[in-house]
Amino acid sequence: MTIKLCLLVGPIGFISGMTLAGVYSLHIRSLNWFLMVYVDFFRSVPPLVLLIYVYYGLPFFGIEIPAFLAVLISFTLNSSSYYGEVVRAGIESIPAGQMEAARSSGLSRTQAMIYVILPQALRNVAPDLISNTVELIKATSIASVVALPELLRMARVGQDLEYNATPLVAAALIYLIMLWPVVRLLSRLERRMMSSH
Numbered sequence: 001m002t003i004k005l006c007l008l009v010g011p012i013g014f015i016s017g018m019t020l021a022g023v024y025s026l027h028i029r030s031l032n033w034f035l036m037v038y039v040d041f042f043r044s045v046p047p048l049v050l051l052i053y054v055y056y057g058l059p060f061f062g063i064e065i066p067a068f069l070a071v072l073i074s075f076t077l078n079s080s081s082y083y084g085e086v087v088r089a090g091i092e093s094i095p096a097g098q099m100e101a102a103r104s105s106g107l108s109r110t111q112a113m114i115y116v117i118l119p120q121a122l123r124n125v126a127p128d129l130i131s132n133t134v135e136l137i138k139a140t141s142i143a144s145v146v147a148l149p150e151l152l153r154m155a156r157v158g159q160d161l162e163y164n165a166t167p168l169v170a171a172a173l174i175y176l177i178m179l180w181p182v183v184r185l186l187s188r189l190e191r192r193m194m195s196s197h
Contacts, residue, residue, distance in 0.1 A: 002178075005140045009075040010133055016076060017083025022113060024088050035084075042081035048142045050074045071143045079136050086128045090121030130186045134179055141175075 024035050042050070055070035065073070094117050102112035122129070144153035158167030 001143075002140055005071065005075070005143065006137050008072060009079060009140070010136060012072070012076050013079030013136065014083050014129070014133075016080035017085075018087050018118075020080060020084035021087035021091055024084070025091050025113065039081040039084055042077045043085070045078070047074060047078045047139050048145065050078055051142060051145065067143070071140075075136065075139070078139075079132070082132050083129065086125050086132060087118075087121065089128075090125035091117060093124050094120050127186055127190045130182065130189065134182055134186065137179060137182075138175070 020035055020039065024032055051071060051074040054074045055065070055067060058065060058070075091113075098116055098120070099109075099112055102116040103109065107115065141152040144156065152171055155167040155171035158170075159165060
């Protein structure tokens with residue numbers, strides 16, 4: 001369940017964040033104001049609080065959703081705001097002349113964004129994107145508060161059955177095995193980027 005969550009929430013949050021950043025780059029004032037409110041709100045509300053509101057709050061409005069979908073919605077809203085800000089910063093780090101040069105070569109604005117601006121922007125912010133992904137994977141543990149049978153929840157069930165901390169230690173080791181390679185990749189990327197400047 002933890003892997004399933006990671007495989008869904010990460011890509012959905014990233015694609016949603018890229019969409020937010022792309023829309024923001026259109027420089028439509030009223031739309032950018034809305035996006036700014038969206039990003040600020042979902043970055044300010046802790047994922048746990050957001051999850052509790054979605055899972056326990058929506059039924060008050062007659063909307064019943066399963067635990068997995070509640071986790072997916074909450075994490076997507078939260079992660080898309082973080083990914084969106086990171087990608088937006090990456091786009092803004094690319095000189096305006098790049099867009100102008102791409103447009104003058106016959107590309108549309110969308111094509112220029114996809115083929116010229118975004119590849120450079122994503123390379124510039126790759127360490128931040130990976131760091132956000134690591135935090136997102138660690139945050140999946142809060143899904144246990146809505147009784148979703150993910151890693152931490154099942155470790156706590158195991159602890160209650162066995163009356164010892166072994167299942168919790170095992171869960172911590174599984175998280176370490178999952179995340180350590182990603183953390184090492186992040187360190188290598190950061191060193192490579194520092195040496196290239």
